[in-house]
Amino acid sequence: MPRTLKVAAAQMGPIHLTSKRPETLSRMLALLRTASKLGAQLVLFPETAFTTFFPRHLINSQEELDSYFEHEDNVPESANTKPLFDEAKTLGIDISIGFAERTADGKGYNTSIYFSAKKGEVIAKYRKVHLPGTKEPFANPDAVNQLEKRYFEPGNLGFKAFRTPDLIPGAAKKESGIKEHGKGDPIMGMMICNDRRWAEGWRCYGLQGVEIVLCGYNTAGFAPDLWGTRKPMIPEEAEKDAVFHHKLVMQGNSYMNSCFSISAAKAGLEDAKYDLIGGSCITSPEGHVLAEAKTKDDEVVFAEIDLEDCRQGKEKTFDFDRHRRVDQYGPITIQTGVVEPELL
């Protein structure tokens, strides 16, 4: 029996330090309505979707910094975010979206949530585990900073997959007693930007039978190389390579975990000079790109998918129970950094 679902990535063009929140919100509402007209049941928005990607800036004023964050208890209720969730509820569309989260005890996280339209509430939260960049800004003024390690703590909620209710008619419920794979509500997992390059997160989701991985991102197309580790590249080539890497990891990890993926970029030239890649896409459990963004601006990427397509991989080539050999994987969870074989 097919388990079809209509899903979308809401790619967003640039949002600037100077952008007004209501303007950004109305762009989001327009994207949501466009997706609704296509019949979308689920729409993914980017990482830190409500603001510019502020970790590229060194922000010393706590007040300014806080203006890019939402309080952990205030989403979806804050004035900055409520209209989006209200519209999602009205349209009957589930949404997943990223934002900078400030906890009651003052900690920052790069967070993503899943809002169920039917339930009218947030049913899952994820905090980015793989924070890229540095804590301290570069001394070189030409360098492009990436200060996520300064503003955020590494995520502490693990990679916890969850079921999303009422998207597929007739999906089995707990009381039905049905336990077989593929009979219940869709199983999803969230990750954020850089997480997608780390096979560990994907595998943690794969081990929970994930059917769709959701990943919002802000990815630089080009930054001058101040590390001295890279052969010189012209910006156009660097951006092409960045899109290639994005798609490669979405495709490869979808295939190796037999799941669909949806990825949504914030794209284009933010804050006048920082170029972000587009490339928002939807990939299949066989690793193919089913749909992808054509622009670097606000754009809905849409596909109708059948979760049954996960079965081939999950039950045969990637039947974990039959094929995984955890006794051989020890170093993955006990060794953080590299230990090279000794010099001969």
Next chain:
Amino acid sequence: MPRTLKVAAAQMGPIHLTSKRPETLSRMLALLRTASKLGAQLVLFPETAFTTFFPRHLINSQEELDSYFEHEDNVPESANTKPLFDEAKTLGIDISIGFAERTADGKGYNTSIYFSAKKGEVIAKYRKVHLPGTKEPFANPDAVNQLEKRYFEPGNLGFKAFRTPDLIPGAAKKESGIKEHGKGDPIMGMMICNDRRWAEGWRCYGLQGVEIVLCGYNTAGFAPDLWGTRKPMIPEEAEKDAVFHHKLVMQGNSYMNSCFSISAAKAGLEDAKYDLIGGSCITSPEGHVLAEAKTKDDEVVFAEIDLEDCRQGKEKTFDFDRHRRVDQYGPITIQTGVVEPELL
């Protein structure tokens, strides 16, 4: 300082149940000489390179079965294999090659070894961890069996990276006291066929600073679907997809572990009717295919690579020490199969 290396995959066309060992050996010698003319310092041969891919057959005679194996102590000394290693030594080319291995206590392994021409001996051995297929043959006579789980034990040597001596002039030695990455002899790791689809093996090697992953394979282009889990495919499409998946995992995992990879197929129509894909290739730490086979027959795939290209990934995006979060990866080494979130 560049650390260049000339490497090759020796793709082999079909070898049949009826093929004579000396014929197969002379094809290997021809491939080795072709690679030598190109200047290759290292040549990778396929999985079970000396024989047909016999696990597709149900073989009840122990004597016949044993004829496809080499005794663990006999490689490279056995008459079946010696001429290849002698020639490698003469030409001064390191080789890595796969064969079915029988241990003194009668166990079978799907094995790969690394032979150093300079040392004139085998310096590393790997036994395939991820055995695909089933222990019992299919009841349906139209099914294509894959009986690796019947004939082999899962590999018990882990994913142990090793340095390969005397390939790069001036590489630092133990007594030099130099410890920094990229100064010593190349760091390599072996995997076999299906292993390449499992990110865990790649990461175990990545955690040892691997610079080149070697992977021989025998991969079916098309087998009738008797699992009922797959949408019907025509053979040409299935084969195209199998090559796509092969390249996707070589590219994706090379990128995510900042290493080169070399893969060598046994390709073409074996034993009259079993089609194997080609697609032998060399990939870069940025995930690009640098060279790939054009045929499904005996063919040398060659590239000159610079191990310095691993640094960008290893020291920045994939600096494991700074970015990996082992506290969040727990399930990977303690949970073999899937545990789905409960039905809502």
